[in-house]
Amino acid sequence: MKEQASQNIMEGKDDYASIALKIWDFAEVGYKEERSTALLQETLKSHGFRVTAGVAGIPTAFVAEYGSGSPAIGILAEYDALPGLSQMAVPERKPIEGSNAGHGCGHHLFGTASVAAAIAVKDLMEQGKISGTIKLFGCPAEEGGSGKVYMVRAGLFEGLDAAIHWHPGDRNEVTLTSALANKSAKFRFYGVAAHASSAPDKGRSALDGVEAMNFMTNLMREHIPQEARIHYVITRGGNAPNVVPDFAEVYYYVRHPDKKVVRELFERVEAAALGAAMGTGTRTDYEIIGGTHDLLINNALARVAQTNLERVGGIQYDAEEIAFGKKIQETLTSKPDLARASTVVPFEEERTEGIGSTDVGDVSYAVPTVGVRIATWVPGTPAHSWQAVACGGTSIGIKGMLVAAKTMALTAIDFYTQPQVLVEAKKEHAASIGDYVYEALLGNRKPALDYRE
Secondary structure, three states: OOHHHHHHHHHHHHHHHHHHHHHHHHOEOOOOOOHHHHHHHHHHOOOEEEEEEOHOOOOOOOEEEEEEOOOOEEEEOOOEEEEOOOOOOOOOOOOOOOOEEEEOOHHHHHHHHHHHHHHHHHHHHHOOOOOEEEEEEEEOOOOOOOOOOHHHHHHOOOOEEEEEEEEEEEOOOOOOOOOOOEEEEEEEOOOOOOOOOOOOHHOHHOOOOOOHHHHHHHHHHHOOOOOOEEEEEEEOOOOOOOOOOOOOEEEEEEEOHHHHHHHHHHHHHHHHHHHHHHHHHOOEEEEEEEEEOOOOOOOOHHHHHHHHHHHHHOOOOHHHHHHHHHHHHOOOOOOOHHHHOOOOOOOOOOOOOOOOOOOOOHHHOOOOEEEEEEEEOOOOOOOHHHHHHHOOOOOOHHHHHHHHHHHHHOOOOOOOOOHHHHHHHHHHHHHHHOOOOOOOOOOOOOOOOOOOO
């Protein structure tokens, strides 16, 4: 069955490459992925999946399923791009004219590989070789929009026995590091406009409020846990220097490995905003934009994924790809051996704690979850970079995508055929959660469909 699944994926590689590169070209940001989600949905429908679109109050989210009964295995798909990372598929900085966004985290590959894996599993079900349910979750706006959190909150993952995900990267490994819990918000300040030269005393600067808040928050850094991360961008600061700004906005992220600490730090940032407003004679409020939990690692599932990743193996570069990789590395500060893309990180290798955030964390609280990271970028390439966008538009990215698809499909096959693995995974999952009662860090707000506007 594993040989057949791998063969089916490779037979469809040209179609999957075409889909991925179309989504790379669409480069649609969070909650705006209309063409990307439509393409993935149509692909799944054409292979016999039942597709429910617009789930969890999100127009670009969907669930596609095939089969019935247990076990029920879910595969996660992402497809949102990042603003400000427009880039051609070339090894030097060249934005695409007229385009702003780019797939700096490789979600065009993510979504397509997940669809390919789900189809490979479905083909085996159709032939009666395995039984159960396969579900593909179309998950928008992972980049700051917390799309999966709304899907978890809506109960879409209830009844699953396990969930599988993957992520583009610059090496091949099973995910054994957690992620930082994260809470984000846009803080808005309201002042009084006036002529900045002839009547400054009549004005109250909303920008002063933002800057005072940022100053106080930066002073906090000496007095917060060293694992914490607080970062921001000023999204609105006024329109002209000679007009006292009556509106300003700053967008904050607060992160820490412990969700409880995130809540506490966010309250301190909120207090800084209130103090800044009082001191500048302005008014402030905020809108929660996103909030994600840490990622629970499930070793029972991870061991299975490791076996299958080692079976599939890494990425082999041809001469043209080696030349591309060397040129990309000329622009990087880290230049590991290109051959690293052909290897798989051993399961026993010591790893550092994760320092990113993902809404997969909330899924991992709902269902036992396992992920892999695959070398779709030249070794040494950081995520959220133009170099990652460039690699993702080439055969290097496509080769990694196919490795991911096969690894996920083979892992799913084991979950269907080895029921004891799921029993162990559920026990481990329950122990990891303990007496914690899940509550979304973004509260009860509706999906922030306009957060990229």
